[in-house]
Amino acid sequence: MKKIALLGLSLLLIGACKKDSDTDGTDGGNGGGSSSGMQAYIGIEGTSPNGISSLAMYNVTNQTIENNVFRKANINPMGSQLSDMMLDKSRNQLVLIVPGSNKIVFVDAKTLKIKFQTRDLLQIRKVAKVSDNLYYVTCPELPGYYVINANNGNVVDEITFDVGVNQTEIAVWEDLAFICNNGSPMSKDSTVSIVRTTEDTLVTNLIVGHSPNSFVIDASNHLWILCSGDLNVADPTQSGTGSLWKYNLDTMYRDIDSGWAITADTVMYFVDNQLRPHYLTHDEAGGNLYYITNLPTGDIAVTNTSIKALNENPIVEDNFYALAFDPINLELYGMRTPDDIEKNGALQIFDPVGNKKTSITIGVKPNNVVFK
DSSP states (O other), rough: OOOEEEEOOOOOOOOOOOOOOOOSOOOOOGGGGSEEEEEEEEEOOTTTOOOOOOOEEETTTTTTEEOHHHHOSSSSOOOOOOOEEETTTTTTTEEEEEEEGGEEEEETTTOOOEEEEEEETTTOEEEESSSSEEEEEEEEEEEEEEEETTTTTEEEEEESSSOOEEEEEEEEEEEEEEEEEBBBBTTTTEEEEETTTTTTTEEEEEOOOOSSEEEEEEEESSEEEEEOOOOOOOOOOGGOOEEEEEEEHHHHHHHHHHEEEEOOOOEEEEEEOOOOOOEEEEEEEEEEEESSSSSEEEEEEEEETTTTSSSSEEEEEEEEEEEETTTTTTTEEEOOOOTTTEEEEEEEETTTTTTTTEEEEEEEEEEEEEEE
């Protein structure tokens, strides 16, 4: 039985070309990821459009990497176009979203053996845990999201929306889910939809900047929304600037329950309208927000949550495809690609101010990191 709600938001992709550089450091061989110590799973998208995705395991203590750990644990390959992965710690279960093969793969996070798979799910994108036993998986095909049983992978429900194009990123706080619609070049949007997860109903659509694309929820219960801006394809010099929006979630919850209008605490705009900022991540201890300056790859820049103006100067210049921050070891993970994005990239690790500590060759388009 489908339920109907409303939703909206948009994202445009544009590439940024930079000079390629050789990776350095240790090129990890086989067996490194199986050693003791803290580990990180690295999801690798693979070549477009049908290259096989893979999984690498990085041993944080030994600074070594073991590639193709999923294939070593299973007879069958993962599938193609890995777009997201999530660690469900309560089940020690890794959830892999593989839209190129129209499926979700659930694996044991220790052995990496497949537990079960959910198939025939077209255009699935991102996953989030919304309750003890349920996941949301966004799906532009609906448009909306699937409600998935975490225990067996069964589809519990399909939630559809009357408006909005290309649902992707999702973040969850309390019983609220925030969902991005990335839109299309012909259908732009500037909203983030809020869903009450206990009822699977729309609460409201936040009107933010053009092309919202990523979220951060910090330790002080603030929601940060990064928007890449409105690209003018015909004349890029006339493009709209990106922006960063901050909401106090405790205040938002009160306003929702009271039926009041929701307003942002702070809105900051980028000066350079040629930037297409995306892939927001954060260092809670340092109060830093990291982002990539352009799409699909760009430099790494950082701005602090305590200031009222955005820093647009990169701390690392290169072609980065994705970011993650290790809150335990206080290290920034940059997923670097060469000028030819279809060739092997690298996992590069930096301290919080951008000094490189490690660079390890890895597969094509590394795009996700989960710390275990």
